[in-house]
Amino acid sequence: MRKGVHIMNKTGRIVIVILLIIIVGIVVAMKQIGPASDAEQVLAGPATSENKNVPRLLDMGSKGCRPCDMMTPILKELAGEYDGRLQVDFIDVRQNPEAGREYDIDLIPTQIFFNAAGEELWRHQGFLSKEDILAKWAELGVSLSAKATE
Secondary structure, three states: OHHHHHHHHHHHHHHHHHHHHHHHHHHHHHHHHOOOOHHHHHHEOOOOOOOOOOOEEEEEEOOOOHHHHHHHHHHHHHHHHOOOOOEEEEEEOOOOHHHHHHOOOOOOOEEEEEOOOOOEEEEEEOOOOHHHHHHHHHHOOOOOOOOOOO
16 A cells, blocks of 8 residues: 555656646746747837828738748838838737727738828738839829828
8 A cells, every 4th residue: 555655656746747847848938939029019009100191001910920920021121111201010919909800800911001191092911022012002102202291
């Protein structure tokens, strides 16, 4: 009988060690996920335009979504190259599901193009290249070559 108790104690200790290893693994994984990346912080913006009188490109996606992650460097480039002429915002709909509902998002990534008055002009679901984004702005009659003066 004493031997059986000893085996149960040994088994219990093994289970406890395994659970501790799993918990430590989860904690380490959560720390690696951490806060938004630098690109997301640069692109993160409110649901309304801070830069008045400029068109706005809003990308709704999520970290870890492959097409969304492919959009991040493109959005960062656009934000830098067209600073003052185009507002580029990113909203992570997994972290902010209310925004996804507010903009009626069915699929990520979704890019929404707004004119300087804040009116939606067009939206696209899925990956969209930088060239296609710039071509769409031109097709919509929005010039990004000079600062808007409205």
